[in-house]
Amino acid sequence: xxxxxxxxxxxxxxxxxxxxxxxxxxxxxxxxxxxxxxxxxxxxxxxxxxxxxxxxxxxxxxxxxxxxxxxxxxxxxxxxxxxxxxxxxxxxxxxxxxxxxxxxxxxxxxxxxxxxxxxxxxxxxxxxxxxxxxxxxxxxxxxxxxxxxxxxxxxxxxxxxxxxxxxxxxxxxxxxxxxxxxxxxxxxxxxxxxxxxxxxxxxxxxxxxxxxxxxxxxxxxxxxxxxxxxxxxxxxxxxxxxxxxxxxxxxxxxxxxxxxxxxxxxxxxxxxxxxxxxxxxxxxxxxxxxxxxxxxxxxxxxxxxxxxxxxxxxxxxxxxxxxxxxxxxxxxxxxxxxxxxxxxxxxxxxxxxxxxxxxxxxxxxxxxxxxxxxxxxxxxxxxxxxxxxxxxxxxxx
Amino acid sequence: xxxxxxxxxxxxxxxxxxxxxxxxxxxxxxxxxxxxxxxxxxxxxxxxxxxxxxxxxxxxxxxxxxxxxxxxxxxxxxxxxxxxxxxxxxxxxxxxxxxxxxxxxxxxxxxxxxxxxxxxxxxxxxxxxxxxxxxxxxxxxxxxxxxxxxxxxxxxxxxxxxxxxxxxxxxxxxxxxxxxxxxxxxxxxxxxxxxxxxxxxxxxxxxxxxxxxxxxxxxxxxxxxxxxxxxxxxxxxxxxxxxxxxxxxxxxxxxxxxxxxxxxxxxxxxxxxxxxxxxxxxxxxxxxxxxxxxxxxxxxxxxxxxxxxxxxxxxxxxxxxxxxxxxxxxxxxxxxxxxxxxxxxxxxxxxxxxxxxxxxxxxxxxxxxxxxxxxxxxxxxxxxxxxxxxxxxxxxx
Numbered sequence: 001x002x003x004x005x006x007x008x009x010x011x012x013x014x015x016x017x018x019x020x021x022x023x024x025x026x027x028x029x030x031x032x033x034x035x036x037x038x039x040x041x042x043x044x045x046x047x048x049x050x051x052x053x054x055x056x057x058x059x060x061x062x063x064x065x066x067x068x069x070x071x072x073x074x075x076x077x078x079x080x081x082x083x084x085x086x087x088x089x090x091x092x093x094x095x096x097x098x099x100x101x102x103x104x105x106x107x108x109x110x111x112x113x114x115x116x117x118x119x120x121x122x123x124x125x126x127x128x129x130x131x132x133x134x135x136x137x138x139x140x141x142x143x144x145x146x147x148x149x150x151x152x153x154x155x156x157x158x159x160x161x162x163x164x165x166x167x168x169x170x171x172x173x174x175x176x177x178x179x180x181x182x183x184x185x186x187x188x189x190x191x192x193x194x195x196x197x198x199x200x201x202x203x204x205x206x207x208x209x210x211x212x213x214x215x216x217x218x219x220x221x222x223x224x225x226x227x228x229x230x231x232x233x234x235x236x237x238x239x240x241x242x243x244x245x246x247x248x249x250x251x252x253x254x255x256x257x258x259x260x261x262x263x264x265x266x267x268x269x270x271x272x273x274x275x276x277x278x279x280x281x282x283x284x285x286x287x288x289x290x291x292x293x294x295x296x297x298x299x300x301x302x303x304x305x306x307x308x309x310x311x312x313x314x315x316x317x318x319x320x321x322x323x324x325x326x327x328x329x330x331x332x333x334x335x336x337x338x339x340x341x342x343x344x345x346x347x348x349x350x351x352x353x354x355x356x357x358x359x360x361x362x363x364x365x366x367x368x369x370x371x372x373x374x375x376x377x378x379x380x381x382x383x384x385x386x387x388x389x390x391x392x393x394x395x396x397x
Numbered sequence: 398x399x400x401x402x403x404x405x406x407x408x409x410x411x412x413x414x415x416x417x418x419x420x421x422x423x424x425x426x427x428x429x430x431x432x433x434x435x436x437x438x439x440x441x442x443x444x445x446x447x448x449x450x451x452x453x454x455x456x457x458x459x460x461x462x463x464x465x466x467x468x469x470x471x472x473x474x475x476x477x478x479x480x481x482x483x484x485x486x487x488x489x490x491x492x493x494x495x496x497x498x499x500x501x502x503x504x505x506x507x508x509x510x511x512x513x514x515x516x517x518x519x520x521x522x523x524x525x526x527x528x529x530x531x532x533x534x535x536x537x538x539x540x541x542x543x544x545x546x547x548x549x550x551x552x553x554x555x556x557x558x559x560x561x562x563x564x565x566x567x568x569x570x571x572x573x574x575x576x577x578x579x580x581x582x583x584x585x586x587x588x589x590x591x592x593x594x595x596x597x598x599x600x601x602x603x604x605x606x607x608x609x610x611x612x613x614x615x616x617x618x619x620x621x622x623x624x625x626x627x628x629x630x631x632x633x634x635x636x637x638x639x640x641x642x643x644x645x646x647x648x649x650x651x652x653x654x655x656x657x658x659x660x661x662x663x664x665x666x667x668x669x670x671x672x673x674x675x676x677x678x679x680x681x682x683x684x685x686x687x688x689x690x691x692x693x694x695x696x697x698x699x700x701x702x703x704x705x706x707x708x709x710x711x712x713x714x715x716x717x718x719x720x721x722x723x724x725x726x727x728x729x730x731x732x733x734x735x736x737x738x739x740x741x742x743x744x745x746x747x748x749x750x751x752x753x754x755x756x757x758x759x760x761x762x763x764x765x766x767x768x769x770x771x772x773x774x775x776x777x778x779x780x781x782x783x784x785x786x787x788x789x790x791x792x793x794x
Contacts, residue, residue, distance in 0.1 A: 001625060005654050006507065006509060006511050009507060009657065012657050013657070034462075036462050037461070039461065042456065042457060044456035047456065048449075048452035048453070052448075052449055055444065055445035059439065059441035059445060060436050060439060062639055063439045063441065063444065063637035063639045064434070064637070064639050065431075065638045065639060066639060100663050102663055106661055110405070110532065112401075114404055114405075115512055128660060128661060128664065131657070131660065131661045132660075132661030135657070135661045228398060241460070241462045241664075242461050242668040244496075244663055244664065254400055257406050260410070263525060263528065263529075264526075264528045264531075264532045265499065265500055265503050265662060266496040266499055267497055267499050268641070270496075270667040273667050273669070
């Protein structure tokens with residue numbers, strides 16, 4: 001039978017990153033293409049203790065249907081924590097627990113965008129979000145990214161020229177894929193522009209707690225006295241991604257619509273996972289856990305940059321020094337065909353990297369960049385992978 | 398700030414059932430309005446053992462990112478199990494694990510329907526599915542339900558008059574809310590009509606394993622030699638709903654698109670929950686578990702029907718005798734205003750039931766029915782609730 005698919009889904013391709021995972025399954029290939037936390041980042045002992053306790057004392061609660069808004073204790077804790085720790089949340093805001101932060105992007109687009117409406121995005125940006133906006137029929141308007149974040153003149157032009165823009169999507173800290181952080185000045189400017197044009201902001205902050213160098217900056221949501229910012233947080237990088245738990249702080253009228261959308265998607269988020277997150281936050285020293293993660297990634301990031309300096313940079317490939325998050329963004333000289341470079345790297349030299357074009361609002365635009373990840377591979381694999389990259393680069397540069 | 402929402406979500410109200418949950422939170426209220434498995438239906442000891450073993454032997458696997466398609470062992474097991482046990486799945490089919498069966502409905506509508514396309518539904522039908530189709534901009538075409546399932550003449554008229562119908566949505570076993578089962582003859586007819594009109598079928602089967610009376614009927618998917626049926630299975634009623642694990646057996650080209658949609662929704666389903674389901678299916682006697690559940694619900698259903706016969710039926714309220722599932726569908730005499738009856742029942746007599754109009758494709762259509770659930774309340778609560786219903790009914794009938 002010939003199947004006919006919806007327009008919104010027909011044009012979508014599977015994420016290039018997940019496609020590259022298929023190559024990465026070849027044991028010969030060193031994968032620098034993932035975005036997984038390091039295996040030693042997981043507090044397996046504590047989570048094991050929590051789960052044992054839950055099944056010893058209140059198994060029914062962990063197995064029965066629950067409310068769409070999320071595990072009440074976790075919501076209450078996050079309300080207090082985000083307010084006291086990050087100045088996030090006002091009287092008009094509320095908290096929704098989601099099945100990973102990915103679901104926040106999906107629900108935001110579902111409740112805010114009609115088909116054909118625009119989302120203004122950093123260009124490049126996280127492919128998972130771009131694809132989810134596309135899958136709801138939203139169009140993408142890309143804004144170039146400077147070393148201190150979204151270009152504000154281009155953003156203003158985009159707002160001016162796109163009357164049906166519904167929200168600005170930004171990853172302000174250690175953006176995926178570039179690792180770039182939006183400066184404080186630009187955060188304020190972005191907020192002011194959004195307010196001026198009556199456009200909402202979706203602030204996606206999965207990596208904010210993983211700054212291993214420099215000073216933390218206030219979130220855009222912390223400025224939000226007008227109810228125009230939807231803040232997205234995630235436990236994927238600071239507890240465990242397999243749990244699929246994210247949290248959204250946003251004005252109540254918006255959250256209420258997102259709850260209606262979520263009822264139709266998955267009724268509620270896995271309740272055991274929500275209980276694990278709550279217990280992990282309250283029973284153990286979460287700050288110590290974050291400090292351990294920062295130390296781990298600080299070391300791994302430096303190790304990766306040292307290797308790049310030794311094997312890759314001398315050949316003319318540059319990179320953006322990382323201060324947080326899990327990725328390093330590399331740029332090839334103009335003379336090199338990036339797509340061909342990435343393809344040959346995995347096929348001939350058995351090292352998987354992600355082509356920069358995968359992250360563009362329009363994948364047909366030119367890119368000379370690629371993304372490498374340093375959190376997933378072991379030190380040995382990381383060294384071997386970057387050496388292979390250098391060996392291959394030496395043949396084309 | 399005035400928020401503007403998408404057309405698809407603006408018209409959607411929160412599920413009437415979940416709204417009634419708010420009344421049901423009043424400890425004075427006896428809730429017959431839920432759809433939860435009985436608390437004693439959960440194999441807490443076995444699931445506790447499984448979880449302890451997972452954290453003792455392979456915690457990283459349970460916590461790390463996984464693939465969108467689902468936990469490979471669970472997919473492989475279900476492929477074999479559904480084929481050997483239910484004759485479900487052909488060479489052209491594949492299996493996708495989802496975050497509850499609700500996500501299957503959402504993904505089916507997302508990949509198959511453009512906004513304005515139609516889904517043909519039993520009328521009444523499960524409100525969660527109706528709302529999820531609406532939330533993607535699909536329109537609903539209702540087909541009345543006879544005591545042996547969807548009316549086939551009305552279905553054919555609907556197919557004839559709705560050229561942009563994309564699929565027929567059916568719950569063939571112990572349909573929610575009516576408890577009605579589609580007869581074998583009508584299953585064959587429905588399949589033949591779908592094939593004739595080039596329309597797909599979404600077969601939603603959360604209750605199929607919970608037949609406690611009469612003979613099992615083959616699923617529509619078991620006839621599917623043409624690749625036109627999307628089958629939806631769920632562990633919510635046979636393991637635990639809090640885990641949020643469903644599974645879809647459908648032609649591979651459709652599943653591939655659903656995978657792309659799922660990447661943008663939640664990346665993958667909670668991996669620990671998938672591992673729990675796999676271990677529960679393979680390590681313990683799943684048939685024995687099902688037999689226990691059937692015995693439990695057979696007893697509770699009979700208890701509820703006996704109470705209805707004693708306290709409610711003599712007043713002129715009728716019900717559809719249930720042979721499986723978790724609900725009993727009751728019909729008021731024409732003289733009674735159903736909406737008012739349900740509202741006064743909870744407000745004045747502290748017993749929560751679900752108004753039948755909540756399940757209609759067009760909520761403004763007339764309904765004299767209401768749904769009661771017998772699985773969630775204890776025997777004591779069930780008796781008290783039905784007595785209250787009788788007491789109240791005696792004042793209006």
